Amino acid sequence: MVQEVVVDDDEDDEFEPLFSYQRVCKPPSDDDSDGDVTVLDPKSMSKKSGNKVFPSALTPTCPPGKRAHEDLTKETEDDDDWLPPPPKSARALLESKFNEDPTLREIRQAREELMRLAESRIQEDKDSQRSVLQMQEFSAGGEELAGKREKVLVTIQNKDGACKSFRQLKDEKFEKLFSKYAESIGLPPQQLVFVFDGQRVLEHSTPKDFDMEDEDIIEVNIKK
Amino acid sequence: MATGLAQARLAEERKSWRKSHPHGFVAKPEAQPDGSLNVMLWRCTIPGKEGTDWEGGSFPLSLQFSESYPTKPPVCAFPAGFFHPNVYQSGKVCLSIINEGDGWKPSISVKQILMGIQDLLDTPNPASPARHEAYLLFIKNKTAYKRKIVEQAKKYPSLP
Numbered sequence: 001m002v003q004e005v006v007v008d009d010d011e012d013d014e015f016e017p018l019f020s021y022q023r024v025c026k027p028p029s030d031d032d033s034d035g036d037v038t039v040l041d042p043k044s045m046s047k048k049s050g051n052k053v054f055p056s057a058l059t060p061t062c063p064p065g066k067r068a069h070e071d072l073t074k075e076t077e078d079d080d081d082w083l084p085p086p087p088k089s090a091r092a093l094l095e096s097k098f099n100e101d102p103t104l105r106e107i108r109q110a111r112e113e114l115m116r117l118a119e120s121r122i123q124e125d126k127d128s129q130r131s132v133l134q135m136q137e138f139s140a141g142g143e144e145l146a147g148k149r150e151k152v153l154v155t156i157q158n159k160d161g162a163c164k165s166f167r168q169l170k171d172e173k174f175e176k177l178f179s180k181y182a183e184s185i186g187l188p189p190q191q192l193v194f195v196f197d198g199q200r201v202l203e204h205s206t207p208k209d210f211d212m213e214d215e216d217i218i219e220v221n222i223k224k
Numbered sequence: 225m226a227t228g229l230a231q232a233r234l235a236e237e238r239k240s241w242r243k244s245h246p247h248g249f250v251a252k253p254e255a256q257p258d259g260s261l262n263v264m265l266w267r268c269t270i271p272g273k274e275g276t277d278w279e280g281g282s283f284p285l286s287l288q289f290s291e292s293y294p295t296k297p298p299v300c301a302f303p304a305g306f307f308h309p310n311v312y313q314s315g316k317v318c319l320s321i322i323n324e325g326d327g328w329k330p331s332i333s334v335k336q337i338l339m340g341i342q343d344l345l346d347t348p349n350p351a352s353p354a355r356h357e358a359y360l361l362f363i364k365n366k367t368a369y370k371r372k373i374v375e376q377a378k379k380y381p382s383l384p
Contacts, residue, residue: 159247195383198250198269215243221383 152207153214156181156194159221168207175203181220193221230293234263237334247271248282248382249342251334264289266298270338272377276346277370281377285317285341287334294330297322300341307376309348309359318354319344 150170154177157163164184166177174194182189194201196210196218210216234253241251248271253261266287272278283306287298300322301315302308310318320327321340353359361369 157247161247193383197252198383200383213242217242217245219247 152212152216154207154212155215155217157217157219158185163217165215170207170212173204173206174201178203187222191223193223195219195221230289230291231263233294234289238263241334245335246339249335249338250282251287251338266334268334268338270342270345271382273342273346277373278345278377280382281380282382283345283380285338287337294332296324297328297332298337300337307358307372308345308355309350309362310344310352310354311358312354316354317341317344318352319349 151167152170153165153167155163155165164181166180168174168177178192178194179189182192189203196212196216199210201210201218207216238251238253245251248269250269251266252268253263254265254267256262266289268285268287269282270285272281272283283302286301288301289298290296300317300319302311302317304315305313306315312318319340321332322328322337348359348362350359350363358369358372361372
């Protein structure tokens, strides 16, 4: 059993550094107890890892990871030593830039804010001018409407459901409309009875009397 | 909220009714003494169909809506004592389409209710009688029943 495992490991060498599935999800086999497996695997790995290129990745416990980190920092320090130190003047320049940056930014921000303010003011001015114009137009329209008086579209429906629509002033008597309708169907107006919402509509009443709205229906019956 | 729903639906029903409704029918929220409208109580009129014993009559019907409308149907009632096999002594109409848990669906419009009741006038349903005397007369003595109906139509004359 043990030998087989080792052979497998050899075959999988290329993938092993990333993650060892053996350690995690190897099912407990009939011969080996769990303890055996855990003891066995790190051994075999450490044996191998000693020869391999990635020592830290293969070691299962945490400390080696730390060690790797230390190694890295060491390396960078080494790099610093190896590289010539940056020229002091450039460093000073950089520092001064960093020092200037906040104030510059502040100034820039302040300027932008001012610009924005100015723009918004201009926009507001334009808007207010427009709204004033609109108000003037609106009030003019309102005056016109008031002068013109409101109209309403009423529909006259007969017993068969046939409809005829008429537009007339809300405060105008129905007289004209009724005679027009009577004429259109070829019957004398006296023979027609107009009803709105169950109430009789007489010639001298107006749409306003019934609070009529556009498209309201007036029913017409023919006296027998 | 359920409160707004009933009112909103009724406002919609009234709006569409004003624009289009069958001839001779009336359906409007009750005007209260102070001039405002009670949108939960509608005063309606159903005309008797032409060519039937109900012709010439315009029968007053009230629709009492609840806050649960349109989940629940309105209570539809003629005046108390209205003579019809499917109308209770109280005036309440017994009809499947306005019966919760029977034929009522929230999508049924006021127009459909009123036209359904108009149909019921001349075609009573003897399978579910609500008023015994009217039912008996309808089953046993058609001429006496007819006389009663014509009399009732005269009691509620149409406008012209």
